[in-house]
Amino acid sequence: MRHMHPTYTITAIVLLLVAGVVGQQAVSMRFYTVLGPGAGFFPAILAGVLALLSLGLLYQAIFRADTLPEIGFVADPLAYARIGTVLVALMAIAVFIEDLGFRPMMALFFFVMFAVLGRHRLVLSAALALVLTFAYHFFFKGLLNVPLPSGAFGL
Amino acid sequence: MSENLSLLLSGFGNALRLENLVFAFAGCFLGTLVGMLPGLGPSAAIAILLPITAAMDPTAAIVMLAAIYYGCQYGDTITAVLFNTPGTGGAAMTAVEGHMMAKQGRAGTALAIAAIASFVGGTVTVGLLAMIALPLTSLALSFGPPEFFALIVLSLALVVTLGSSSTLRGLITTVFGLILAMVGTDPVMGLPRLTFGQMHLLDGVAFIPVIIGLFGVGEILKNLEDPTNSFREAVVSKLRITRDDARRSAPAIARGTVLGFLIGIIPGMGTIPAAFMSYVTEKRLSRTPERFGTGMIEGVAGPESANNAAANGALLPLLTLGIPGSGVVAILMGALMMNGIVPGPLMFEEQSDLVWTLIASMYVGNVILLVLNLPFIPMWVSILRIPYSFLFPVILGFTIVGAYSLANSQFDLGLIAVFGLIGYIMRKLDFPLVPIIMTLILGPMMEGGLRRSLEMSQGDFTIFLQRPITAGFLTLAVVFLLLPLMSGVRRRLKRASTPVSPGETD
Numbered sequence: 001m002r003h004m005h006p007t008y009t010i011t012a013i014v015l016l017l018v019a020g021v022v023g024q025q026a027v028s029m030r031f032y033t034v035l036g037p038g039a040g041f042f043p044a045i046l047a048g049v050l051a052l053l054s055l056g057l058l059y060q061a062i063f064r065a066d067t068l069p070e071i072g073f074v075a076d077p078l079a080y081a082r083i084g085t086v087l088v089a090l091m092a093i094a095v096f097i098e099d100l101g102f103r104p105m106m107a108l109f110f111f112v113m114f115a116v117l118g119r120h121r122l123v124l125s126a127a128l129a130l131v132l133t134f135a136y137h138f139f140f141k142g143l144l145n146v147p148l149p150s151g152a153f154g155l
Numbered sequence: 156m157s158e159n160l161s162l163l164l165s166g167f168g169n170a171l172r173l174e175n176l177v178f179a180f181a182g183c184f185l186g187t188l189v190g191m192l193p194g195l196g197p198s199a200a201i202a203i204l205l206p207i208t209a210a211m212d213p214t215a216a217i218v219m220l221a222a223i224y225y226g227c228q229y230g231d232t233i234t235a236v237l238f239n240t241p242g243t244g245g246a247a248m249t250a251v252e253g254h255m256m257a258k259q260g261r262a263g264t265a266l267a268i269a270a271i272a273s274f275v276g277g278t279v280t281v282g283l284l285a286m287i288a289l290p291l292t293s294l295a296l297s298f299g300p301p302e303f304f305a306l307i308v309l310s311l312a313l314v315v316t317l318g319s320s321s322t323l324r325g326l327i328t329t330v331f332g333l334i335l336a337m338v339g340t341d342p343v344m345g346l347p348r349l350t351f352g353q354m355h356l357l358d359g360v361a362f363i364p365v366i367i368g369l370f371g372v373g374e375i376l377k378n379l380e381d382p383t384n385s386f387r388e389a390v391v392s393k394l395r396i397t398r399d400d401a402r403r404s405a406p407a408i409a410r411g412t413v414l415g416f417l418i419g420i421i422p423g424m425g426t427i428p429a430a431f432m433s434y435v436t437e438k439r440l441s442r443t444p445e446r447f448g449t450g451m452i453e454g455v456a457g458p459e460s461a462n463n464a465a466a467n468g469a470l471l472p473l474l475t476l477g478i479p480g481s482g483v484v485a486i487l488m489g490a491l492m493m494n495g496i497v498p499g500p501l502m503f504e505e506q507s508d509l510v511w512t513l514i515a516s517m518y519v520g521n522v523i524l525l526v527l528n529l530p531f532i533p534m535w536v537s538i539l540r541i542p543y544s545f546l547f548p549v550i551l552g553f554t555i556v557g558a559y560s561l562a563n564s565q566f567d568l569g570l571i572a573v574f575g576l577i578g579y580i581m582r583k584l585d586f587p588l589v590p591i592i593m594t595l596i597l598g599p600m601m602e603g604g605l606r607r608s609l610e611m612s613q614g615d616f617t618i619f620l621q622r623p624i625t626a627g628f629l630t631l632a633v634v635f636l637l638l639p640l641m642s643g644v645r646r647r648l649k650r651a652s653t654p655v656s657p658g659e660t661d
Contacts, residue, residue: 006586015331018331018524029341030344032614036610037605039344042602042605042606043337043348050327053330057323060323069320079381083376083380086179086375086376086379092534092573094568094569096566097559110547110548113547114548115250116544117544118542118548119544128545147560148556149559
């Protein structure tokens with residue numbers, strides 16, 4: 001028998017916290033009105049069910065860890081660097097795309113993806129980034145008429 | 156009947172317009188392209204591609220979505236046969252025999268028979284769909300809020316039980332998805348709910364960024380653990396089918412089509428059990444079952460037709476009841492809703508033009524796939540030789556433009572990053588993703604059904620037991636949810652009653 005499963009224990013605790021927050025929000029809304037169930041009615045039920053299920057997962061993670069899948073969560077650190085790069089790049093796009101414009105942000109995004117993830121030469125990465133950016137702009141804005149942000153510099 | 160036929164003909168009239176044929180071709184091409192990328196199955200492919208349809212008029216969008224749907228299914232088969240890397244479980248059985256055929260230099264034959272089997276499975280079942288949908292719709296129109304609530308509970312129970320490796324984790328995902336669906340403005344009282352003061356959340360959690368994040372970005376992040384994958388050795392022989400191949404495949408295709416459709420109708424079953432059952436049936440009926448696993452063409456023909464027939468069968472509950480039968484169909488439902496089409500019993504009455512165009516588009520998509528994809532197979536193979544380091548940025552670019560273009564919202568772009576991370580973690584922890592998608596769509600309907608039922612009964616919960624259909628659905632749901640628990644208890648009791656041999660005491 002395996003001992004406690006830390007990954008699922010943490011997951012269960014996080015889910016319990018989620019249930020707690022949802023439950024707290026639900027009780028702050030009206031549970032029942034003269035018309036029938038209020039805004040907090042269904043969320044309160046869901047919070048309760050999620051709490052019960054999370055406790056079930058916690059029990060499984062602590063006392064019956066052998067029934068849970070073994071997870072190689074911490075794998076190659078480089079893999080996590082790659083995953084982190086993509087997530088940071090996506091967040092950067094989300095934050096800056098309207099201020100800086102579609103083309104500069106996408107060119108930067110593609111450059112980072114090719115240079116960091118693909119480990120291509122900088123010149124090749126820059127060339128690919130520019131070609132792709134203009135291809136996307138042409139396809140989405142030119143052909144499909146999708147409104148894309150121009151940013152402060154009109155790019 | 157003649158009225159249906161004229162409506163179908165008018166649907167064909169719409170689907171066969173030149174501009175729509177171009178969109179159908181583009182949909183088949185893009186669907187196959189993204190669907191065949193290893194690691195990106197049909198769900199991810201549709202999620203990534205559907206924002207393209209947002210800028211189109213509803214008819215063109217429907218035609219393209221149907222084509223993407225079929226293209227994705229076929230793209231999956233290409234990698235299964237050539238590289239033994241199916242993007243979904245549905246193509247896994249095809250990979251068993253198809254890849255062995257490829258190793259024997261018969262990849263072209265395997266792909267050709269897979270295309271024909273998919274075409275037959277797809278085309279025949281679209282016909283069945285058109286015939287059965289209308290009578291079922293009349294039945295669905297007699298349902299009240301309690302019946303709809305119970306039907307949704309039953310559908311979710313089936314998805315949790317049949318589509319998850321663990322009922323507990325499936326239930327957790329379902330409830331988490333329902334909570335996400337509650338975010339926004341309360342439909343009755345107009346109060347903000349679970350928005351935490353965020354104006355962007357007043358309209359709820361946007362469906363498209365969530366699915367792009369969970370399925371598209373999450374899948375890419377998982378693949379980034381080992382981005383060196385690419386395929387360079389595939390060789391495709393001539394696409395030749397001998398008379399013997401045809402003779403052996405025809406009955407397998409017929410059986411797979413019927414079996415697949417019947418399995419596909421049941422919510423939560425999807426394409427995996429359909430393909431598996433078809434494979435097992437072919438093996439059982441074969442005079443040489445021992446040769447299965449060595450490249451038997453029946454093992455490609457049967458599962459492929461079953462796979463496509465099940466994909467169409469899963470559309471039946473969507474079109475008649477407004478309940479998606481699988482994750483891919485749930486995404487398709489989201490895409491239809493994005494284009495102003497609300498699937499369900501009223502769709503045949505209120506938007507009959509669009510429904511019949513959708514049905515006709517399925518035929519058109521099937522034909523285009525058959526006619527165009529076979530000559531393109533060598534080109535698909537050369538695309539698959541492109542290293543991932545070039546493909547990922549291109550796909551991520553699509554997800555960014557797609558998520559942004561729907562509402563011109565920076566917040567939605569943030570959502571794809573957040574849900575990409577959640578999707579990645581869920582994959583690592585073996586939590587099923589499909590219930591989240593289904594509950595995001597069904598959650599508001601489920602809450603509406605529950606609240607209206609309780610308003611009808613003035614707060615009396617026994618309303619769900621007093622109506623026979625409702626009580627039947629809910630009882631079935633409980634039985635399905637308890638089945639895995641009961642079989643687990645039975646296994647443990649059996650183990651406990653088995654005497655332990657001395658060697659096993661350690």
